[in-house]
Amino acid sequence: MKKxxxxxxxxIALALIALGTAFLWxxxxxxxxxxxxxxxxxxxxxxxxxxxxxxxQDEAAMxxxxxxxxxxxQPIEKLRPLLEQQSxxxxxxxxxxxxxxAWVRETIRITATNLNFSALTVFFNQAAALQNPWILQAIDLxxxxxxxxxxxxxxxxSIHD
Amino acid sequence: xxxxxxxxxxxxxxxxxAMLVRTDLRRRGKSRVIWQATLPPTEVERRELEGxxxxxxxxxxxxxxxxxxxxxxxxxxxxxFPSLRKAVRxxxxxxxxxxxxxxxxxxxxxxxxxAKEGEARALAVAVRHETLRRILEQCxxxxxxxxxxxxxxIALWQEALTAHPPATSESRMLVCLGRNRTLLxxxxxxxxxxxxxxxxxxxxxxxxxxxxAWAAKARLFLHAHxxxxxxxxNWMWCGPGAAPTELRTTLQQAxxxxxxxxxxxxxxxxxxxxxxxxxxxxxxxxSTAFHNFRTExxxxxxxxxxxxxxxxxxxxxxxxxxxxxxxxxxxxxxMVYRQNDVLDRQIEQTVSQITGGVSAPKxxxxxxxxxxxxxxxxxxxxxxxxxxxxxxxxxxxxxHIASENRITIEHLAxxxxxxxxxxxxxxxxxxxxxxxxxxxSGYQIDLQRREAGADEMVHxxxxxxxxxxx
Numbered sequence: 279m280k281k282x283x284x285x286x287x288x289x290i291a292l293a294l295i296a297l298g299t300a301f302l303w304x305x306x307x308x309x310x311x312x313x314x315x316x317x318x319x320x321x322x323x324x325x326x327x328x329x330x331x332x333x334x335q336d337e338a339a340m341x342x343x344x345x346x347x348x349x350x351x352q353p354i355e356k357l358r359p360l361l362e363q364q365s366x367x368x369x370x371x372x373x374x375x376x377x378x379x380a381w382v383r384e385t386i387r388i389t390a391t392n393l394n395f396s397a398l399t400v401f402f403n404q405a406a407a408l409q410n411p412w413i414l415q416a417i418d419l420x421x422x423x424x425x426x427x428x429x430x431x432x433x434x435x436s437i438h439d
Numbered sequence: 440x441x442x443x444x445x446x447x448x449x450x451x452x453x454x455x456x457a458m459l460v461r462t463d464l465r466r467r468g469k470s471r472v473i474w475q476a477t478l479p480p481t482e483v484e485r486r487e488l489e490g491x492x493x494x495x496x497x498x499x500x501x502x503x504x505x506x507x508x509x510x511x512x513x514x515x516x517x518x519x520f521p522s523l524r525k526a527v528r529x530x531x532x533x534x535x536x537x538x539x540x541x542x543x544x545x546x547x548x549x550x551x552x553x554a555k556e557g558e559a560r561a562l563a564v565a566v567r568h569e570t571l572r573r574i575l576e577q578c579x580x581x582x583x584x585x586x587x588x589x590x591x592x593i594a595l596w597q598e599a600l601t602a603h604p605p606a607t608s609e610s611r612m613l614v615c616l617g618r619n620r621t622l623l624x625x626x627x628x629x630x631x632x633x634x635x636x637x638x639x640x641x642x643x644x645x646x647x648x649x650x651x652a653w654a655a656k657a658r659l660f661l662h663a664h665x666x667x668x669x670x671x672x673n674w675m676w677c678g679p680g681a682a683p684t685e686l687r688t689t690l691q692q693a694x695x696x697x698x699x700x701x702x703x704x705x706x707x708x709x710x711x712x713x714x715x716x717x718x719x720x721x722x723x724x725x726s727t728a729f730h731n732f733r734t735e736x737x738x739x740x741x742x743x744x745x746x747x748x749x750x751x752x753x754x755x756x757x758x759x760x761x762x763x764x765x766x767x768x769x770x771x772x773x774m775v776y777r778q779n780d781v782l783d784r785q786i787e788q789t790v791s792q793i794t795g796g797v798s799a800p801k802x803x804x805x806x807x808x809x810x811x812x813x814x815x816x817x818x819x820x821x822x823x824x825x826x827x828x829x830x831x832x833x834x835x836x837x838x839h840i841a842s843e844n845r846i847t848i849e850h851l852a853x854x855x856x857x858x859x860x861x862x863x864x865x866x867x868x869x870x871x872x873x874x875x876x877x878x879x880s881g882y883q884i885d886l887q888r889r890e891a892g893a894d895e896m897v898h899x900x901x902x903x904x905x906x907x908x909x
Contacts, residue, residue, distance in 0.1 A: 413831065
């Protein structure tokens with residue numbers, strides 16, 4: 279039996295290994311080069327998701343307003359008795375400014391002396407329950423001589439058609 | 440050579456006497472003569488051998504045969520320079536000059552190549568191609584096809600070194616007294632210096648003149664190789680004719696050697712066929728002295744098959760390795776690109792969802808989208824602020840913490856961009872509990888406290904400015 283001493287199969291095998299090593303090296307270099315870029319893109323994507331959630335939240339809030347059957351101004355004045363059980367309140371409109379489309383934001387200041395602060399919780403909840411709701415924007419409380427009472431200055435705001 | 444055989448069958452040729460010896464190669468197992476005959480064998484003897492070989496086939500043994508001393512060349516070569524690399528290139532030419540025939544007509548080996556005292560030295564053993572063919576034909580006639588053909592002198596010397604290790608400075612004369620021939624091996628320490636065959640053995644040494652003639656040849660050989668006469672010499676007998684009988688005594692007397700020479704029986708060698716045992720055991724022992732003359736044109740078909748199989752398997756594994764590396768490299772690269780593409784697509788989709796189909800410039804997606812959302816926030820933000828009721832939430836949080844920490848609030852002014860809170864508590868650290876929720880809501884706070892006064896209360900003023908519009 280003659281021994282086949284041709285080096286060609288070995289050369290081909292070594293060439294294949296060299297080619298494979300080159301591919302592997304190139305892939306490794308590509309991975310190293312793109313690693314930072316990929317991490318940056320992942321961070322970008324995460325940030326975009328957060329922004330998307332915020333945008334979605336904003337749109338959902340507006341859609342909620344659009345879903346109200348009555349988009350007109352809800353008279354918060356009807357809640358006035360909640361604040362005047364043992365005090366007198368003064369209601370001062372602070373004007374309205376356009377928001378978007380036909381929506382406007384109206385602000386009102388309410389001041390009351392000798393107010394029982396515990397009434398505020400009920401007042402705020404009922405104001406927020408109106409459709410369209412009135413929410414607290416700013417508050418200034420000064421304690422009076424009796425515990426739980428004092429002077430209050432409230433700024434409330436509402437968005438309506 | 441790495442041994443993968445458990446059993447060896449070795450042929451020993453003692454003149455016309457042929458013996459087949461079976462040796463267990465595991466842990467220097469025993470040897471046994473399983474067949475012997477005077478060549479050419481009779482039909483009965485041939486059939487007996489055939490039967491033995493058929494039975495042996497199940498053991499997958501290795502078969503080995505000797506190149507006799509008389510049929511081979513044994514030479515020490517030396518060069519006047521110590522460089523082994525150069526010397527190895529020179530030795531074949533040097534051997535060629537010492538042979539009566541062309542080295543190209545031989546299978547040869549250079550063993551024990553070393554440098555000593557400024558010289559490079561090597562032991563050259565050679566056998567002519569026609570001799571090898573004759574040996575193979577002789578074996579084939581007996582139904583044998585040995586995978587290994589070795590130099591019998593080297594094998595016997597190595598076996599004696601293993602069985603009877605010499606002292607470092609000991610000179611040794613190993614005499615294998617066969618039935619029809621005698622092998623003479625002289626060495627110093629572990630090194631074999633000379634080898635020669637005498638064509639007479641125990642069966643031909645009946646008379647004193649025959650013994651004297653034998654002794655004269657042995658003495659001539661000894662004096663030719665022994666450089667220092669005063670150095671102690673150990674004379675070792677082995678072989679079937681070397682039992683301590685009258686013949687041995689006669690031969691020792693006929694040698695007429697000085698009394699400093701000690702005679703010893705190599706009783707650990709196989710008495711009946713020491714050469715065959717040596718041939719077998721050298722296969723199992725990793726040794727630089729081993730050389731198989733069945734190479735190149737004389738290579739055993741099984742050895743060639745094995746080589747081809749190993750070569751093919753190695754090639755196959757190398758191809759597979761190459762393919763694996765190629766595929767891994769390509770796949771890895773594809774994965775990286777795909778990962779990049781997926782991220783690009785996701786970013787593009789998210790931007791489109793936020794902006795309502797408007798694309799952002801590459802690597803500018805976040806600032807682009809933030810700008811758009813910032814513009815929208817001015818309008819749409821108002822609606823989500825209404826839903827969040829942030830001022831109320833913060834107010835009730837402040838009141839809850841004040842209640843838990845026994846803080847009395849004297850004045851609280853809370854707006855979207857700032858706050859002021861004045862009050863007092865019965866502990867110094869009570870007001871600090873108000874800090875956390877305010878900081879979480881984006882206020883930068885400043886807390887001023889006074890030591891407890893006559894009312895034993897800690898009065899404080901907490902001011903906050905919002906850092907950014909939430």
